[in-house]
Amino acid sequence: MANLFQSVRGFNDVLPPDTAIWQHLHRVANETFAAYGYGEIRLPLLEHTALFSRSIGEVTDIVEKEMFTFLDREGDSLTLRPEGTACCVRAGLEHGLLHNQQQRLWYAGPMFRHERPQAGRYRQFHQLGAEAYGMVGPDIDLEVIALSARLLARLGLRDLTLELNSLGSSEARAAYRSALIDFLQRHESSLDADSKRRMHSNPLRVLDSKSPQTQEILRDAPKLIDALDLESRLHFEQLQQGLSDLGLPFRLNSRLVRGLDYYGRTVFEWTTTALGAQGTVCAGGRYDGLVTQLGGSATPAVGWACGIERLILLMKAQGVAVPDTAPHVYLCWLGDAAQREAARLGEQLRDAHPGLRLVVNAGGGKLAAQLKRADRSGARVALILGDTEIAARTIQVKSLRDTDTSPASIPEQQILPWSELSGYVAGLFDA
């Protein structure tokens, strides 16, 4: 059947088997951020367009061609947020969170970029981010990286690489930038087309080029690491020392740069080879200039963002176990009297056991059909209530799964008086 409507391209639904993974991820994120004293900030999806063009950079691809921007009824230019950091700084300034103080914040939610969709890259995608304000030293860089490492580990992800680089102070970077442009101009004829274009718009990104020929030329290019100012070099060395102290392995990558203009000094990425071209799962760095750029007083800041869809793809690829959400119990009934009794018993059991997941059969059906639903629901046991049971104030308990994991094995089928039902059910979960 051809559907009358379908979702907008790159905007996806998340359906029940998958929502369990999303919920698990959010639960783990919540706990991990709490473990480091980070508070959640909830931000609107829509901002004034200028917020992003001023922070991300006028000539970046995001601002030039990827934003969902429109005029509202009053003629104001609004944009669905393409990233969270600028929004977070805006909120921090608006509510006075950043002036002369420290803040540890995190956020999660949808972001919007008008790109050609691909697995792990959608027009509405979701990010999970950390932001720390008001701390200059490498200790906070270390903290946010350790936090990201712990989050990824708690999600059960393996074989990730932490890549690390320093972009230096803005002065050092500006000097390096012109040195690099000089170098690139001398080799312009040998560069690939993309790099020629980027040479002027964002020369640092040429370092990232995938063209082997360009990479060959870049071997003789001036190195960013050699251009670092003394203070940035010290900062970077102390961060590396800290990572070693915590036993967090990393790989120095002098080609690691950022697409967004506001980064300086520390930049890092967690990458995987398991996701094709969408290999970056988490990326971040320091952006000491951003708060000033958006009208606040000078405030150092460092943070990162994870792509939730990519984390979930990776969790699936690596077969990460997610807590079971199947019901514990499926209650079958036969006849009108049993139906009423089943509804009453179901509510009673839910009162007694707030963690219990219990489905009461609905929509009728003969016992075979009800048991089939019970089986397909994933429930561990089915309860059966008919006229015979009601007369005796009992209920039949039928085991639907092999329970070889529990030493006190459940007999396949037994009859329990109502008075013992609650105690029996308690043994089915939270073990």
Place this chain on the structure above:
RNA sequence: GUGGACGUAGCUCAGUUGGUUAGAGUCCCAGAUUGUGAUUCUGGUUGUCGGGGGUUCGAGUCCCCUCGUCCACCCCA
């Protein structure tokens, strides 16, 4: 945004050089079993062949346009 592959039942897919009424498995429903699932057997339902246009006596099959998915690039989380 650029290049390429693919769209057939709810799901996974077959469908010959264009040829009658488009198939399989699975799922779902019913029965074998008036109250016992997952196994078995029998029967049944499910399609504007992504959409529109064209060529043809005839199009799932060929052509054009369009929408969508995927892969790579670009970019990025």
